[in-house]
Amino acid sequence: MQEIINGDKKFEDTFPLRVVLGKKVIAPSGLVVGHVVGLRINDKELLVEGILCRKLGMGKIYFGKNYIDALSPEAVLLSIEPTIFLRGKKVITSNGKVIGKVGRIFRVNNTNKIGRLEVARIFRKNFEITPDYVATFGKNIILKDKYDEKRQTKAE
Amino acid sequence: MMKKDKPRQNEPSGMLTSDDILGKEVIDLEGEFIGVSDVLYMNDKTFDVIGVSVDKGFLKKGLIIGKNYIDRVTPYAIFLKIKPAYKIKGMEVFDVKGKKIGLVTQVNFNGKSNSIKEIVVKKSMFKNVVIPANYIERVGYNVLLNVAEASVLEMKGSSDQENNA
Numbered sequence: 091m092q093e094i095i096n097g098d099k100k101f102e103d104t105f106p107l108r109v110v111l112g113k114k115v116i117a118p119s120g121l122v123v124g125h126v127v128g129l130r131i132n133d134k135e136l137l138v139e140g141i142l143c144r145k146l147g148m149g150k151i152y153f154g155k156n157y158i159d160a161l162s163p164e165a166v167l168l169s170i171e172p173t174i175f176l177r178g179k180k181v182i183t184s185n186g187k188v189i190g191k192v193g194r195i196f197r198v199n200n201t202n203k204i205g206r207l208e209v210a211r212i213f214r215k216n217f218e219i220t221p222d223y224v225a226t227f228g229k230n231i232i233l234k235d236k237y238d239e240k241r242q243t244k245a246e
Numbered sequence: 247m248m249k250k251d252k253p254r255q256n257e258p259s260g261m262l263t264s265d266d267i268l269g270k271e272v273i274d275l276e277g278e279f280i281g282v283s284d285v286l287y288m289n290d291k292t293f294d295v296i297g298v299s300v301d302k303g304f305l306k307k308g309l310i311i312g313k314n315y316i317d318r319v320t321p322y323a324i325f326l327k328i329k330p331a332y333k334i335k336g337m338e339v340f341d342v343k344g345k346k347i348g349l350v351t352q353v354n355f356n357g358k359s360n361s362i363k364e365i366v367v368k369k370s371m372f373k374n375v376v377i378p379a380n381y382i383e384r385v386g387y388n389v390l391l392n393v394a395e396a397s398v399l400e401m402k403g404s405s406d407q408e409n410n411a
Contacts, residue, residue, distance in 0.1 A: 113344075114346075116340060116344050116388075117387075118384060118386065118390070119386025119387050119388075120384065120385070120387045121386065122388070164344045165343065165344025166344065167343075167344050182273065182277055182323070186271060186273060186324070186325065187321075226275070226276065226277055229274075229277050230277030232277045
């Protein structure tokens with residue numbers, strides 16, 4: 091094989107994009123977000139712009155390159171915990187009371203940043219909270235003390 | 247989930263009773279429900295609280311949490327300062343490039359603390375690998391290492407199948 095390059099990486103320092111297809115997409119917490127089903131290229135700059143990932147039950151998810159930490163023949167590592175996976179998690183007050191589950195998630199434009207979270211409750215009206223009331227985004231969501239203070243003030 | 251009873255008369259403030267602690271959901275640092283507190287342990291000489299036993303559910307092994315790992319006791323739950331490391335058992339292990347190494351079959355601790363000494367990872371049916379804690383980058387839904395698979399394969403294997411977790 092002959093190489094014709096000008097300041098670019100050598101052939102052996104690159105890998106074919108097809109090997110990434112089917113590989114796992116992993117968030118920093120180790121959560122397997124899905125598997126790569128496609129790669130999107132910027133036709134002007136000839137760079138990978140993002141990856142298309144599929145997860146059973148979630149459909150297809152497109153991650154832009156700014157959210158990709160590393161891309162290798164083994165897996166794709168994200169730099170973010172996708173906030174869309176918060177859906178269904180329990181919402182717990184700082185007093186330990188479960189007040190509902192995360193319903194809809196309103197993100198800021200198409201970024202991973204949360205604008206508001208809908209808390210869904212059975213037989214009661216749903217309500218929304220903003221991320222500044224949240225202390226922990228983990229296996230479930232724990233709210234800050236100021237949420238309880240706000241509710242108390244409203245009740246008074 | 248036990249609700250807080252009406253305050254008893256002449257009860258000093260800033261104190262908890264066993265009723266306030268027992269029967270409560272125990273929640274870890276990430277909001278995961280561990281179990282229900284069922285027994286309170288006290289020093290028989292000084293009467294200091296040592297810890298709380300957690301019932302993790304039917305047919306599940308019990309767990310005792312020392313008081314230093316308890317963040318706060320609230321009317322509805324007991325919050326922990328930690329994520330119990332025994333939960334690592336059964337998680338997948340990925341190397342720094344995202345390649346799957348295997349499943350955690352055993353977790354060895356430093357004494358009786360929550361600090362991990364090493365994990366035993368089942369790489370294949372006949373091969374286990376012992377990975378020291380300093381190679382663990384992060385533990386979340388699964389375990390991420392800070393080394394590549396090649397470094398892991400050089401590590402000492404283990405044939406000890408005893409469950410220490």
